[in-house]
Amino acid sequence: MTGNEAIAEGAIQAGCTFYAGYPITPQNELTAYMANHMQKSGGVFIQAEAELAAINMVFGAAAAGARAMTSSSSPGISLKQEGISYIAGAELPAVIANVMRGGPGLGNIAPAQSDYFQATRSGGHGDYHCLVLAPASVQESYDLTCLAFTLADKYRSPAIILSDGLLGQMMEPLLVRKEGKIELPAKPWALTGCTGRQANVVKSFYLKEGDLEKLNLKLQKKYKEIQQKEQRWEEFFLTDAKVALVAYGTMARIARSAVKVLREKGKKVGLLRPLTLWPFPKKAFTMPKKKYLVIEMSYGQMLEDVQLALCGKAGVEFLGRSGGGIPSEQEIIVKVNKIYHGKNI
Amino acid sequence: MEKIYSHPRSLRDLSTHYCPGCGHGLAHRLIAEVVDELGIRERVIAIAPVGCAVIAYDYWDFDCSEAAHGRALAVATGIKRVRPQNIVFTYQGDGDLAAIGTTETIHAANRGENVTVFFINNAVYGMTGGQMAPTTLLNQKTSTTPEGRNAQFQGYPLKISEMLALLPGVKYVERVALDSPQDIIKAKKAIKKALVNQMEGVGFSLVEMLSPCPTYWGLSPKASLDWIKNTMVKEFPLGVIK
Known part of the structure; x- marks a missing residue:
């Protein structure tokens, strides 16, 4: 189906x-x-x-x-x-x-x-x-x-x-x-x-x-x-992650593949996948020591919610494409490696 | 002694917000009387328009919904399809039904939805200050046609009832006027027929009512009734269209 x-x-x-x-x-x-x-x-x-x-x-x-x-x-x-x-x-x-x-x-x-x-x-x-x-x-x-x-x-x-x-x-x-x-x-x-009750009105x-x-x-x-x-999210290898990817929907599937590849290479990378976008799962952003990478098939929309959730307590990077392009597993891996080896980690 | 005239059960005992000489109060009452006579008050679900009659649900004492401007027949379709046992009608002005809601109107009619439409034609947008409506007569002055409606720039009065009558899904269309006791009696009969049609499963029925708007016609209430009789009916002739 x-x-x-x-x-x-x-x-x-x-x-x-x-x-x-x-x-x-x-x-x-x-x-x-x-x-x-x-x-x-x-x-x-x-x-x-x-x-x-x-x-x-x-x-x-x-x-x-x-x-x-x-x-x-x-x-x-x-x-x-x-x-x-x-x-x-x-x-x-x-x-x-x-x-x-x-x-x-x-x-x-x-x-x-x-x-x-x-x-x-x-x-x-x-x-x-x-x-x-x-x-x-x-x-x-x-x-x-x-x-x-x-x-x-x-x-x-x-x-x-x-x-x-x-x-x-x-x-x-x-x-x-x-x-x-x-x-x-x-x-x-x-x-x-209105049988047996007062009349109802539906209006705004x-x-x-x-x-x-x-x-x-x-x-x-x-x-x-x-x-x-009602905040809902899924965590994948997040507990010990130094870099947390944040992605939803189709983008989260690709991010998940990238996490698997990176984990096989010993990199401590995880995925935080919001299931509810509103309400945004702010409660999930409780580990300020991590570096976050927001990945979207758009140009930094969910990024704003992640920044609001973290309130400056952790670094947030972004990778996004739209209009037909989708960030690939390889693009994610390259980006993560840059962040992973950056001075902030 | 037999009581032959009283306040309709379906109409709340309130003063309305309508201007002196406006036709809406009359149309509300006629509908309420017919709903009582048919014994359907507890089955009715009405859809109020956007326009002067936007708070019709404050006056009618049966279930009512609002609808966004022009969308009444889409809302009516949703309600009637999930509750076919209820009696569903829309109450819409000329701008609502024949301008911003033309799509919803034509397609609900063409689907032959078994609903009833009460179409109040007063040839202006009343609520927003008397602008040109699709039904504004040629040469009629409004706030957006200060020199009078000119066919060259604003086109012609839209006879949407005649247009709708062409559709096979439409079963009954009549134009009535709220200008005299005789015509009001005819209007009430048309309202009843349109609702009975729905009760009997006949299909889409529409009653257009030529209704006075003294405020934005710039006429006294009495002169407004005369204007319907002498001028408006020439463009919008009364009678059964289908």
């Missing part, structure tokens, strides 16, 4: 009953999988007329209490930002998969990680965050999509799966969990018709003085809680 299909299968297993999407490469396998499987599993599939329509259909389905999802790739995700902001403002749970490609503009269809800022900083207007999960394998594309639905419901917040074109299109074995019927949390706020509009500030304070409290509880 491909990574794109694994995201779709993960969503269906997580009880997603509504999907709307629009064609864009390199995520089309996801939409096609949904077209093939969503109706069979009793859900709704819609090929929307536009990215904006797709995300707003998701808004509607989520407002009506369904687990709902859309997917796209970078330029399409830019179009969806309006809807994502409204979903955050109306505190709706929804999952958005971004199978990243090169930018800016129409860019190309090669894998990239250039949408890190957009995903982690609130890509649309207003003070909000999305949960951002970064898989690095087909299995994780599936697992983290399941988790995304759980977290989205738990925090009534949009959750983004940040994949990329390489991860989306490659094939690996997948262990599918058949957990039977998913127990969805109660959603007393959802629009179901607060005109009365002070009301919008109250909403924002509530959101900020929620974001604080998410930052406390």
Whole structure:
């Protein structure tokens, strides 16, 4: 199964009953999988007329209490930002998969990680965050999509799966969990018709003085809680490492190979791989004696979060390419060797 | 004694924020009356627009959602598809439905979504200060057409109801006016038909209501009603379009 299909299968297993999407490469396998499987599993599939329509259909389905999802790739995700902001403002749970490609503009269809800022900083207007999960394998594309639905419901917040074109299109074995019927949390706020209760309103509009500030304070409290509880990361040979590589997604796979090669040569090198990009796993950066090397398929976006996490307590180097180029294992090894033999170690 | 007229259950007993002579309050009430008469208050999910009626959910006493400007029919599609047993309608102005939301409008109609659309045409953007709308008449002065709408530069009034009627997915389109007791009775009948269509699974139904905006027409409430009757209906003729 491909990574794109694994995201779709993960969503269906997580009880997603509504999907709307629009064609864009390199995520089309996801939409096609949904077209093939969503109706069979009793859900709704819609090929929307536009990215904006797709995300707003998701808004509607989520407002009506369904687990709902859309997917796209970078330029399409830019179009969806309006809807994502409204979903955050109306505190709706929804999952958005971004199978990243090169930018800016129409860019190309090669894998990239250039949408890190957009995903982690609130890509649309207003003070909000999305949960951002970064898989690095087909299995994780599936697992983290399941988790995304759980977290989205738990925090009534949009959750983004940040994949990329390489991860989306490659094939690996997948262990599918058949957990039977998913127990969805109660959603007393959802629009179901006001039988036996007061009318519900789903909105992000607060005109009365002070009301919008109250909403924002509530959101900020929620974001604080998410930052406390939901930081996730994986460590690989990190404990005794003198140089810690920091990479996520596809880039982390290549970094991992480089670590293996370097370890075989006796170099104390490890990998810190964020699974959540927002909240960024600041708690993982507890060893200031190391030297850190951030590696991205972009030009220093996650780098800023690493610098913020370390707050100047350790040196941070950077290696990044984007627009079709991916830092290779050899490039990483050369860079690590330079750092390793530098005066700071 | 039989009580034949009272405040609709589906309309909260509040003063509205609308200007004197505005048609929105009337349209809200007509919809609320029909929802009560059909006994569907507990099944309704309405989608409020962006525009003067943005807080319609403060007035209606049934489940409501907001939608981003123009996206009401995409939101309605999402809701109706996951809850087909509910009665889902959008309430949208001319800028919302026929300018920024044209894509969502045409494609929801073309998919034949079994939803109902109440389209308030007052030929201006009211909420933002009376700018030209897609439905602004030729020579009509607005804040963005100070010399009057000129076809050479601003094109023509968009007859989106007639356009939508061409689509096979669209089952019922009628244009009504909120300018006189007779026309208001007709408007209420059209609202009822459009909702009954949905209840019976007929498909996409739209009622366009020509609605007065005295503030941005620069007319008194009475003169606004006359303007609908004498001028607006010439561009937007009343009756069943499909």
